[in-house]
Amino acid sequence: MKKVIILGAGASKSYEESKTGVKMPIANDFFETFRKLDIAENPWVLIGELLHYVAERNNGGILDFLDFNGDIEELHTEIQEKLYHKLKQKNFQIGQDNVTLIKSYNQLIFLFISVINEIQNGPISDAHIRLAKQLSNEDSIITFNWDTLMDRALKNATGWNTDFGYFVSPVATFRNGWEKLDDSKKKLDFPILLKLHGSSNWLTSHNLPENGKMELMQDIDADKFFIYESTINPYDCFAGRFMDGYEEFSYGYYPPNLPIKGKSAPDGMMIMSMRIKNPLVPEGTSNSSGLTSMPLIIPPVKHKEYDSFGDLFLDLWTEARDRLVDADKIYIIGYSFPVTDIRSNDLFKSVFKKRKDYPEIIILNPNPDCILDRFHNQFGVPKSKIKIIKDYFTEDFIL
Template sequence: MKKVVVLGAGFSRAISERMPLMVDLRDQFESRLHLRDTVFEPFGDDVEAWLAYLASDQPWLSDSENQGNRALFSKAIDVLYDVIIKAQEHADQTQPSWLDRMSWQWSHENVTVLTFNYDTLLESAFTRVGWAHTASAFYAAPLTERHPIGSSGFLSEAPPRRRVPTVLKLHGSVNWWHGGSNAPLTEQMVYNPRPHARTRSEFLFADLQPFLVPPTSIKNSYYGRSGLVTQWRLAAQALRAADQVDIIGYSFPASDLPTRTFLSSTIRPDARLRVIDPFPRDGAAKSAMPGREVGLVHASAQVFAEKHAGTRVSAWYSQQDDGQYLLQIEENGALRTSLIPNTPQPDEELRRRLVDDYGPQEYTSTGGRGPSHAWSSTVEVFLPSDDECE
C-alpha cells in the first residue's frame, strides 16, 4: 500500500506549543518591523494574505513602491525565520515520545510526507530512527552544499541503511537557502545542515536568505523556481499513486484555495482519505473534497499516534546500591522493572529477553540513556502496527 501523509502547521504545534501558527506572528511582525497596528486591516487581518501581497509586484503600484514591498517581505522572512528557529531550538530539547513512535511507523511504511511546515522537527525525528543521519537524506529536492575553503566536500555521509521516507517541503524550509527574489529561477537552493539564529552572519551564508514561501497563489514568483516546482510535481505524483492519504494539522482554510484545489484534484477518487484534526472546522474538509468520502478523526496528533503508531520498547540494566541489578523495560513511556540477583547478561541476552516477551523483531538497535556518570546501554525495539483507515 502506498501511503502519503500531508502535514500542516497544527502538526508542529502538537509537537511543541512554542511552534508558531501564522496567526501568532502578527505581533512579532508589528513590533519587529515597526508596523502600524492597522497595516493588516486591508487584508482582513490575514497575515498570509499580507505576505502574499508583499511578495508579488502589484500593477497599480509604482516601481519604487513594489521594491519597498519586496524589501519589507525580505525583512518579514527574516523575522519568520528567527521565530521558527528559536521555537524549534526549544522543541528539540523536549521531543514527545509519540513523535518518535510515529516516525518509526512512517519509516516502516516508507511513506511520502508532504509538509507545508518550515521547521525540521520531523526530519530530526526521522534521523533518530537511525536509518539515515542527516535531514538531507529525506529530501527529493535539487540542493547544493557550501564548504569552507580548505575543507573537503568528498567525505559525505554514508547512504541510508534502508529505504527512508521522502519529505517534500512545499513551502520551503529553514535549512534551505537561496539568493533571494532576484535570483535566477533555475538557481539551486543551498542546504544548510545547522540553521540557527546566527547563520545570517556566517560568511558561508551571508549572501543568502532562508527559502520560506508564504502560502499564496501560483502567480507568486517563488512558485516558478525550479526547486519548488520539483517539490509540487513530485507531491502530485505521490498523491495520484497513493492508496491512503492522512492529513494532519491542516484545517483547509477557505483563503488557501490553491492548496485545497491541489489536494482535491490530485488525490485519487478511490484513495482512502483520513483527516486528523482535534478542532475541525464545520464541513471544511468535506467541502474542500467534493464528491469524496472523507474520514474525519477528531483527535490530536498525539492521540492519533497513540492509537495508530506501533510499540516502542527500550530495555536496560541498572545497578542498585546493594549490588543487585534491575531489569528495566520501558514500553511506550510506561516503565516496568524486575530484580536481577546476578550480574546481568550482555546486550545479546537482552535481545533474547525481548524476543521472549514480544516475539520476533524486525527493528532492533542499541542505544543508551542517562547522565555521563551513570550511562546505561540499552536495546531498542520497535514493533510496527498494521495501521488501517477507519
C-alpha cells in the same frame, strides 16, 4: 501498503518541548508570539523598515508596532501586492517608498523563520519521533509547514538524511562547514519528506528587483538551493552576526552565507553594497565571506510565487501528486486547507481525477467537520472510506 502523511499547522502546534515555553504561532497570533521571544529585544533582528511600513499604514508612530496584532498572512500579502504593482510600472525606480516595500517583504520572511527557529530549538518532538518510527521506506510525508520538527525526527529515528531525503537535493549542506552533495551515497531506504512551501533550513540568495519582478542574486539557476543542518563553530554570515546556542536544524536570525558568487552587474553598471554601522548595535565577531543568504520559503501570502525558484516547487508538487495517486492510505494530520492554500485544493482535485479507486482517508483533527466536507463533497470520496479521529496530534497517535 503505501502511506502518505499530510502535516499541517496543527501538527507543529503540538510541539510543547521548546526552550522558549512558547508554541508555534498561527497567522493571527504571530506578532504576539514574536513579542514573547528574546529575539524581540535583539538589535540584530531587522524590523526597521517593517516598523516604518506599519506606522505609515496605520497613521501612527513607530512604537505602535509594539502593540501590532495584525494577521501576518494579510500583512505580507498586502506588502507583496503593493510591491509587485510598483515593479510592473515602466518608470519603476529604487526610491525610498519602494525600498521600504522590498525590505519589509524580506524582513517579514526573516522574522517569520526566526520565530520558527526559536520555538523549534529544543528537544526532538516526541510526537514526530513516534510518527517517524512507524514509517517505512515506501511511505511519504507531505507538509505545508516550514519548521523542521519532522526533519529532525526522521534523521534521529530512521536512515533519512538531508542530502536525499527531501526528494530534491541541495548543492551543498552545512555541517560545521559546507559539504558538497555526493551522489555516490544516495540510498533511498527511508521515507521521503516533501516540503511544498520550502523549509526554515533551506537557503537561497537574496533578491533584487529586475525585469519587473524580484530575482535571486545567485549566479546559478534559481532552483539550486542549499541546506543548513548543524554547526559547532561560528560560521560566516551577514556582518559576522553569528548566534550560538541552537540545536540541529535551527539557527539564529542569520543563516550561513552561501559558498557561491552573486550575479554580475549588467554592462555599464556595478553592484554596490553598504552597511551603516550603528554605535548602539554590537558588531558581529564572526566572518562575513560568501554570498549573503536568506531562508528559502514560499511565505504565507495569497499569491504564492512558486516560479521564483525555477522548477524546484514544480518538481516537489508533481512528486506529491504522484505519491498521493499511488497511496493506499492518506492521513491528514492537523491540516485544515486554509483559504490561502488554493494550490493544495487543486492538488487533491487532480489526485482524485487520476485515481481509479479511493484510498482510505484518516483525518486527525479536533475540528474535522470542514475537512470531512471537503473530501466528501469536493473530492468525491465516499464517507465509508473516511475515518475521523477527533483529537490532537500527540505521541500516542498510531498509524
